[in-house]
Amino acid sequence: MLNLTKLPTMTEKAQLLQAQFLLRSLNLPLDTLLSRLLPHVRLSSSNSNWYRLSKSSLWRQCQATADSITRRSIRQMSLKLRNETLARHRAAPSHTLLTHCRPTVCIDPILWLPMTQCERSRCLRWRLGWLPSDYSTVCPLHPNRSLTKSHAIQCLRMHHRLMMLETIDDPLSFLLNLLPTRRPKPTSKGTPWTIRWPATCTILFELDFLQH
Ligand SMILES: [Zn+2]
Structure with missing residues (x-):
């Protein structure tokens, strides 16, 4: 019943931190090592951790909907995805208690x-x-x-x-x-x-x- 306290699951929290890490890496000074490596690690052929992190659903949704990704847009998208997950769980017959709770993610x-x-x-x-x-x-x-x-x-x-x-x-x-x-x-x-x-x-x- 994490929805009572507005707490994310570990997976949702990990995706949020990963997206914030990717955003920071894109805004580093040009003379940093990671900034120099970005053209390489962003390629699928690099098989890098950066590329794997960029395949998370949160980061892909942010890229698809926002013109420029910011910390605010990441948090908003994360909340939107959590609300969608909550709606799916409420629709499932196995979550009878959840169907009687609030339909959106908020502190009860x-x-x-x-x-x-x-x-x-x-x-x-x-x-x-x-x-x-x-x-x-x-x-x-x-x-x-x-x-x-x-x-x-x-x-x-x-x-x-x-x-x-x-x-x-x-x-x-x-x-x-x-x-x-x-x-x-x-x-x-x-x-x-x-x-x-x-x-x-x-x-x-x-x-x-x-x-x-
Ligand atoms: Zn009775």
């Missing part, structure tokens, strides 16, 4: 918005699929049912309490995805949260209670 506000430690813990555990934790726990209110996420949504009447349409599969995740990604301004936009945020915290508290 549940990590930094003001709330108590317990509330943040419950929000994170809901995101990570740890609350409810596993399918072996029985719902104390319905002893013949397992405390799964779908049962918890029905059992705690989340749609009704959060004032969400029944067509939304996971109303709690849907609401968490609507939390502001920047510090909210004192406008009327924050008004709906005065009702829904306490309801969200109460639902997660009850769910935590049912699980234990």
Whole structure:
């Protein structure tokens, strides 16, 4: 769940550093050794590390789209590629938790918005699929049912309490995805949260209670 913290994978980070190295090598003073060697190492016949690094998807995308490559354009392209990768993963049936997270790469506000430690813990555990934790726990209110996420949504009447349409599969995740990604301004936009945020915290508290 690196997407919660906007952290790249090791491969993505390596490609970013490689692209920055290639950019630096293209802007070296003319009397440096690497600058003198560039006409040779840029050829495919040289079989050089420089040539191999230039075949990374990030560097090729930067070359294809930007007139002049800069550190800024490299970072922007890297973020664009990470968003595309996230979209592919969200579309895959094996990433069910990811489909309920935000569709773009950003720091999830549940990590930094003001709330108590317990509330943040419950929000994170809901995101990570740890609350409810596993399918072996029985719902104390319905002893013949397992405390799964779908049962918890029905059992705690989340749609009704959060004032969400029944067509939304996971109303709690849907609401968490609507939390502001920047510090909210004192406008009327924050008004709906005065009702829904306490309801969200109460639902997660009850769910935590049912699980234990
Ligand atoms: Zn129940």
